[in-house]
Amino acid sequence: MDQTIDNDRILKINIEEEMKSSYIDYSMSVIVARALPDVRDGFKPVHRRILYGMMGIGNTSDKPHKKCARVVGEVLGKYHPHGDSSVYGALVRMGQEWNMRYTLVDGQGNFGSVDGDSPAAMRYTECRLSKMGEHIMDDLEKDTVDMDPNFDNTLLEPSVMPTKVPNLLVNGANGIAVGMATNMPTHNLGEVIDGCCAFIDNPEIDCEGLMQYIPGPDFPTGAYIYGLQGVKDAYETGRGRIVMRAKAEIEAGEQHDKIVVTEIPYGVNKADLVAYIADLATQHKIEGISNVNDESGRQGMRIVVDVKRDANANVILNKLFKMTALQSSFSVNNIALVPIPGTHGKMRPKLLSLRECIRYFIEHRHEVTIRRTKFDLKKAQERAHILEGLIIAVNNIDEVVHIIRQSATPTDAQRNLEKRFDLDELQSKAIVDMRLSQLTGLRVDQLHQEYDDLMKLIADLEEILNNPERCKQVMKEDLLEVKEKYGDERKTEIIPFDHEFNAEDFYPDDPVVITISHMGYIKRTPLSDFHAQSRGGLGAKGARHRDNDFTEYIYPATMHNTLLFFTQKGRCYWQKCYEIPEGDRNSKGRAIQNMLNIEPDDAINAVLRIKNFNDEEFLKSHYVMFATKQGIIKKTCLYDYRNVRAAGVRAININEGDQVVGVRLTNGHNEILLANRNGRAVRFNEDAVRTMGRVSTGVIGMRLDGGDDEVVGMVCVNDPQTETIMVVSENGYGKRSDIEDYRITNRGTKGVKTLAITEKTGRLVAIKVVTDENDLMIINKSGILIRLNVSEVRVMGRATQGVRLINLTKKNDTIASVCKVQKATEEELAEEQENQEAVENQETNNE
Numbered sequence: 147m148d149q150t151i152d153n154d155r156i157l158k159i160n161i162e163e164e165m166k167s168s169y170i171d172y173s174m175s176v177i178v179a180r181a182l183p184d185v186r187d188g189f190k191p192v193h194r195r196i197l198y199g200m201m202g203i204g205n206t207s208d209k210p211h212k213k214c215a216r217v218v219g220e221v222l223g224k225y226h227p228h229g230d231s232s233v234y235g236a237l238v239r240m241g242q243e244w245n246m247r248y249t250l251v252d253g254q255g256n257f258g259s260v261d262g263d264s265p266a267a268m269r270y271t272e273c274r275l276s277k278m279g280e281h282i283m284d285d286l287e288k289d290t291v292d293m294d295p296n297f298d299n300t301l302l303e304p305s306v307m308p309t310k311v312p313n314l315l316v317n318g319a320n321g322i323a324v325g326m327a328t329n330m331p332t333h334n335l336g337e338v339i340d341g342c343c344a345f346i347d348n349p350e351i352d353c354e355g356l357m358q359y360i361p362g363p364d365f366p367t368g369a370y371i372y373g374l375q376g377v378k379d380a381y382e383t384g385r386g387r388i389v390m391r392a393k394a395e396i397e398a399g400e401q402h403d404k405i406v407v408t409e410i411p412y413g414v415n416k417a418d419l420v421a422y423i424a425d426l427a428t429q430h431k432i433e434g435i436s437n438v439n440d441e442s443g444r445q446g447m448r449i450v451v452d453v454k455r456d457a458n459a460n461v462i463l464n465k466l467f468k469m470t471a472l473q474s475s476f477s478v479n480n481i482a483l484v485p486i487p488g489t490h491g492k493m494r495p496k497l498l499s500l501r502e503c504i505r506y507f508i509e510h511r512h513e514v515t516i517r518r519t520k521f522d523l524k525k526a527q528e529r530a531h532i533l534e535g536l537i538i539a540v541n542n543i544d545e546v547v548h549i550i551r552q553s554a555t556p557t558d559a560q561r562n563l564e565k566r567f568d569l570d571e572l573q574s575k576a577i578v579d580m581r582l583s584q585l586t587g588l589r590v591d592q593l594h595q596e597y598d599d600l601m602k603l604i605a606d607l608e609e610i611l612n613n614p615e616r617c618k619q620v621m622k623e624d625l626l627e628v629k630e631k632y633g634d635e636r637k638t639e640i641i642p643f644d645h646e647f648n649a650e651d652f653y654p655d656d657p658v659v660i661t662i663s664h665m666g667y668i669k670r671t672p673l674s675d676f677h678a679q680s681r682g683g684l685g686a687k688g689a690r691h692r693d694n695d696f697t698e699y700i701y702p703a704t705m706h707n708t709l710l711f712f713t714q715k716g717r718c719y720w721q722k723c724y725e726i727p728e729g730d731r732n733s734k735g736r737a738i739q740n741m742l743n744i745e746p747d748d749a750i751n752a753v754l755r756i757k758n759f760n761d762e763e764f765l766k767s768h769y770v771m772f773a774t775k776q777g778i779i780k781k782t783c784l785y786d787y788r789n790v791r792a793a794g795v796r797a798i799n800i801n802e803g804d805q806v807v808g809v810r811l812t813n814g815h816n817e818i819l820l821a822n823r824n825g826r827a828v829r830f831n832e833d834a835v836r837t838m839g840r841v842s843t844g845v846i847g848m849r850l851d852g853g854d855d856e857v858v859g860m861v862c863v864n865d866p867q868t869e870t871i872m873v874v875s876e877n878g879y880g881k882r883s884d885i886e887d888y889r890i891t892n893r894g895t896k897g898v899k900t901l902a903i904t905e906k907t908g909r910l911v912a913i914k915v916v917t918d919e920n921d922l923m924i925i926n927k928s929g930i931l932i933r934l935n936v937s938e939v940r941v942m943g944r945a946t947q948g949v950r951l952i953n954l955t956k957k958n959d960t961i962a963s964v965c966k967v968q969k970a971t972e973e974e975l976a977e978e979q980e981n982q983e984a985v986e987n988q989e990t991n992n993e
Contacts, residue, residue: 172324177495185496188319250317251279282310289518310625318333329477363388365412372641383497387477432462526604656704711742715806773810774806798841808860817890820847825910860913879948901947
């Protein structure tokens, strides 16, 4: 046998071009015929075929349900040559009320759940069209849309539905094609129809105008939309991120509070959400949750989060919003298929704004209305034509009967009638086929009435075709009819202002202690971790530090305070208190250099706690007072520090060899006290220091003794009647003195004695202004910390040595830092008594 190859039948092609063209063909097939919805009716082909197939077998809302397998088989066999799972999945979704804002299929049986449960097999479930599903196909029989042949050219199917419902916006859509995807949210039917009517009245209306009618999506699961910026972006450009938040309330109980969630964001799986919250509580990623239950039932959704008795329910709720799907976002991507002008039914994908979605739908409704009107007009004219013949017949009935009786056949009778009365074939046939009952007087009157009504109908239909305003009116009437039947209240509440989460929402404004070590480690610790002891106690173990490190500064604050950090070199840095890493009183903390851009040879040595940092009036009426080791002071308006940059700003110009030792916030009329290491203090009015710019050096506040003498601290006096001056020496001695013991002088003097410095007391290390409502926290360089009640330290003369405040047990140990805080509660004192006994027992055992 001849094995020669016919070279004329082999075509050589470039494989690169073949792959490119084939992939483009495939991708366009997926885009147009499978994955993306049509802008006009909002359907992908599979949804359109399911509804048409259900209508074809009479599976309507007024008849009993049919097995879903029956519907799937109908659709597969006639219109959709793909897998049965794709058809059944689309069918089920159209019946799920948590996915569709308005269901188009009325399902019976297990259609899945909001918990992500799968629907039962199609042989078990039943379905029928919902009333709105039927409205999607209204007027389909009136040649309103083009009909395309099915896959085997044996049947016709609609290329698009003549829907009166703006389904693309109302029920949304999602799909993944090749190289593109769509994700459109659901909307409220009444609002969308109002927007459509507004567009019909004013085709030039812009997005902002449409948002007066369509303020935002309306999800079937309710919940909240937070902020309109994402909605506006989506409506104007076709893309946007809409923030959704669950509807949750805090129920107060006798034992503990409960967080009750009744509505969740669209698309969130409830079962997964509950399990994830439980995991967060179990793994201690969210503290304060004792239990999570899903109590949903016939009454609706109800997720209950039990809050521990000592936890803040508002804080936990905000953390749940931040860390779980209780707050989610919907990424809008309005891509749909739109008709290509000048082609017959060809489509292309396009990113659509809200106005374009409505415009394409209105153009579709206009075309459907015109085609329906032409169909109705043609039918009416045909019927009127027949009636004209019948009316001629009844007006001449005797002659008509005579002609028919004289005719040999019905055809002869028709021919004779046409010749006698100038009729056409249709009219003559209608006369021959007319029953004798139509010759009664009543039926004759009905013929005349029907003809008159038809004439009016024809005139109205012709006006619709010829008068654009009348056509618009009909379109609006159709839409408003749908709104009246199916319109309902909005489910999703819109919080119109753009509520960006304030980080303060996640933290209660509890008192804390900020500690900074000598080597630059910082942390915040709840004030409740430190408990008061009696004067002269041993103290409790403080932070664990590296060799030669110790806690140098202690500052009381609350979680919502703004902290202004001032360095020795005179720079200022800004930080929120809750941004400081938390640690217990034994932990080391975190290096400040990892948080603030501080120079390697610089260090924090003063901190201001500002509560009203966003209050411009407060900033302009308060001042920052600086004191340096060399006795220089400077006053600058707090407003000058409102815009602190990440790299910090210069807060004061420091002379060579000098450094900042104290910074205080004043109101412009306070009194200032400066103290030096040799135990002297100077008191003067703040008015004696003029306000200067941020980068100035300042003026002399206190004259020093020379040598290694230096200023150790500065205090600001607010109420001389209730406040007293507390001074502490390096060996643990201290005392309180009345402020009035310090006479007011001018700035720049040497001042008066505030503590009798001896070898036993050591030199002065701190000066504080205190009341009986304060506690004093003292920490030494070996890490031992004590918190004592100020009220236990009696008021003495300013020239005395004072009393022992802390017992320094280790050799060469000295006081490192002193801090003033609010007095401890009785519960804290009782708990500390137990801790103190444990510390003393441990000391005894060690000995």
